[in-house]
Amino acid sequence: MLTYIYLIAITAEAMSGALAAGRRNMDLFGVSLIAFLTALGGGTVRDIMLGNFPIGWTQHPPYIYLTIGAGLATMLIARIMHRLHRLFLVLDAMGLIAFTIIGCNVALGLDYSLPIVVMAGITTGIFGGILRDVLCNRTPQVLRHELYASVSLMVALQYLLLRELGMDENLNMLVSFAAGLSIRLAAIRWHWSLPVFSYAPERWRS
Amino acid sequence: MLTYIYLIAITAEAMSGALAAGRRNMDLFGVSLIAFLTALGGGTVRDIMLGNFPIGWTQHPPYIYLTIGAGLATMLIARIMHRLHRLFLVLDAMGLIAFTIIGCNVALGLDYSLPIVVMAGITTGIFGGILRDVLCNRTPQVLRHELYASVSLMVALQYLLLRELGMDENLNMLVSFAAGLSIRLAAIRWHWSLPVFSYAPERWRS
Amino acid sequence: MLTYIYLIAITAEAMSGALAAGRRNMDLFGVSLIAFLTALGGGTVRDIMLGNFPIGWTQHPPYIYLTIGAGLATMLIARIMHRLHRLFLVLDAMGLIAFTIIGCNVALGLDYSLPIVVMAGITTGIFGGILRDVLCNRTPQVLRHELYASVSLMVALQYLLLRELGMDENLNMLVSFAAGLSIRLAAIRWHWSLPVFSYAPERWRS
Secondary structure (H helix, E strand, C coil): CHHHHHHHHHHHHHHHHHHHHHHCCCEHHHHHHHHHHHHHHHHHHHHHHCCCCCCHHHHCHHHHHHHHHHHHHHHHCHHHHHHHHHHHHHHHHHHHHHHHHHHHHHHHHCCCCHHHHHHHHHHHHHHHHHHHHHHCCCCCHHHCCCCCHHHHHHHHHHHHHHHHCCCCHHHHHHHHHHHHHHHHHHHHHCCCCCCECCCCCCCCCC | CHHHHHHHHHHHHHHHHHHHHHHCCCEHHHHHHHHHHHHHHHHHHHHHHCCCCCCHHHHCHHHHHHHHHHHHHHHHCHHHHHHHHHHHHHHHHHHHHHHHHHHHHHHHHCCCCHHHHHHHHHHHHHHHHHHHHHHCCCCCHHHCCCCCHHHHHHHHHHHHHHHHCCCCHHHHHHHHHHHHHHHHHHHHHCCCCCCECCCCCCCCCC | CHHHHHHHHHHHHHHHHHHHHHHCCCEHHHHHHHHHHHHHHHHHHHHHHHCCCCCHHHHCHHHHHHHHHHHHHHHHHHHHHHHHHHHHHHHHHHHHHHHHHHHHHHHHHCCCCHHHHHHHHHHHHHHHHHHHHHHCCCCCHHHCCCCCHHHHHHHHHHHHHHHHCCCCHHHHHHHHHHHHHHHHHHHHHCCCCCCECCCCCCCCCC
């Protein structure tokens, strides 16, 4: 089941990448590249961070076609994207959670210590969006708006805790999705966010 | 012969990096670093993506000196660079093609599947320019203007097809350069470009 | 002793990352991530460049807590940071030197050639700051202002030369810190900087 959600997840992420590329007036190739990197960049950064070669998607070319296809399809349906706004946010949240759990499992399989497992989960969850924003020359959104990266952290911690307590894997995933989705969607609905640090010295070079 | 073209290619890329650094008023060190990364960054990203360690240039220090030297020399001849504009575009196009073919061959040597071989070629061709633009805080040019990244894609596909069909390696390279250069230069001359995706919603957070 | 200086160094770098994140109004999570990447990103890029897996900090979780803690603490004392300005610059300079020497030693331990050892030292010294600036969407400061990256280069060259000449390791480090700190602080005091390359053609696409 995680595989299906993963496929939905990379599709949703690819679409978010394509929209960001469209805001920068990129061409077909740029849209494809940003879609690909947004969807598979988180896992790529995780695999590099963990020294886990070959990198996941290099062994699964269909993931490449799927993300590029989703990116290009987004160009066609861009005009009606605002109507799909809510659906899109739900898919994106599911993707965040699926990415986080998958990232934790990759690190667990490589016998990394728990703090690194958590970081592998978060990295998989949020770095696609960070790469997207860096390549589109804007400050990473995931570090500024409603609870997003912190949902990834929370899901990782809860998933690992329940796993440690011996909960059945499938049940654990169900609980993770339920909790993660609830919080993420509530955060969007009521604009929950972490405290923001605003620093504006007049003359200070950090 | 590919080696000579490679040396010309990294020189041309280093110069393009130095000019971009100059637009950001960087110091000597910044110019050197950006020149180096523009020239050798594509191969670096490719080697990391393929898990191909040690990374190419770490075994060939002269490449480091050449790219930094080319970057610093560019500062001296910046005033006459506009006169060399056309020569520079030809060298840059040759570099793009040489990088693409080299990248494909590295991946072929590591037994990656064909889609990954194509991506390794394109990555080698365009990621130096992408790193340059990210470090110079601008939206990657290669994803926005005249056919560039797509020339890399086309060269990779044609090269691999002819290789599969059993064409002699040297002849194949000659054909790749002829076709790639023609298209790239025609694209510059007549402003050929891919369709652009412009997305400007009034209120939509992707 | 280098370990203690290293701990001070990553703390100082984490604080500089937190301040940069604050200028972009990032949330708690963003501040933590940028603090972590500024402090440990240089070593991460070095380890990837050298193919040195597992990456250093993945084996030392306390470094993660220290840098994130330092980043969050910075939010609390941000108002008095300007009073600590000078202390901060000294710590930052010590960090630059410690990072450089550590980076050289990692590459030496992997039997890389001297030019790559120098680049590993500089990469460790300056890439944390470069990642910070890329993620905060600004042109890397270390490539534009008073001697900074070049202090790292100088320290690396001097350290390796004295090492080659057979100087005692501890004495060598002392000399490196004395020379590096003097030059960096003098550069700040009297605004020493490298020549800047300013390139502003009217119509030229590099």
